Amino acid sequence: MLIIPEDRDASQGLLGMLPNELVLMIREAYPASDLVFHARFDQLSEHVPRLYDADTDFWRRLCYSNGIGCLKNEESRMMNWKALALECELHTRICYQPGCGEAKLSENTTWTSNRLRQKEPIVTVRASGQSVKDTRPYSSHDDLNQHIIALRSFACFPPVDNMQVNLFTTTTPSLCVNNVSGATVHDIQDGINIVEQYEYTLSTLDLY
Ligand SMILES: [Zn+2]
Structure with missing residues (x-):
């Protein structure tokens, strides 16, 4: 029987009612480099982002492992890497160019x-x-x-x-x-x- 923690909000759906340990298990079932998954998972429930906040470098590593970096006039430490990851995920929903979108992310993670x-x-x-x-x-x-x-x-x-x-x-x-x-x-x-x-x-x- 699933015991729902008292601080969970049923309005957040099933994910919002699960204890952190189970949410973490779901998150860790996917590769740490899967930008599309993590960006979408982060937005599924209000308490999920807090699980990512514990690792302050997570979003930068995620972007880098997907071949996404700073432009030459930007400083890495000043970047909002999470916002960039979410923007990239959003772009995968509308762009199907072979040199962009999810195809490019996939290529970047395997390209040599x-x-x-x-x-x-x-x-x-x-x-x-x-x-x-x-x-x-x-x-x-x-x-x-x-x-x-x-x-x-x-x-x-x-x-x-x-x-x-x-x-x-x-x-x-x-x-x-x-x-x-x-x-x-x-x-x-x-x-x-x-x-x-x-x-x-x-x-x-x-x-x-
Ligand atoms: Zn594009």
Whole structure:
């Protein structure tokens, strides 16, 4: 017979009436890296978030293990990692792009630097002495900004804080990207946009 603790509220549904030990057992039945599960589980009942609060680094680790990081101008310690995880989960409900949504989270958790899934690599990324391919899945900066999972995914795995990027056919890297928390797709895209604007400015000046 299930004894419902006195501090439980029946209006919170079955989960809200279970003792913490049982709620924890349910939570721990799922992998610690399952962002979609933990973000949804956290919102099932008012007392569930308190179970996560005991581990103050849980949400940051969850985001990192799903390949989701800070942008280059953000500080990890200032981030609201839980809000970011919940926002990513929300995005999985509306985005089914192969380079974003739940598919991208799943890829990020299993991806390795020699496991290339994109068909049309556009930039060559050199990290840790090895060449790996990355892509520009979105045609413009504005498009990428609509896709938080693609935007914040690490550009390569394992994440690196410095990337030399070849945008052209020369062997000299034409773009250097730094992010102490791990370079993201956004950082690469941002750098590419800056280079493109620079190239555009030069060619415009050449006309005069
Ligand atoms: Zn998306």
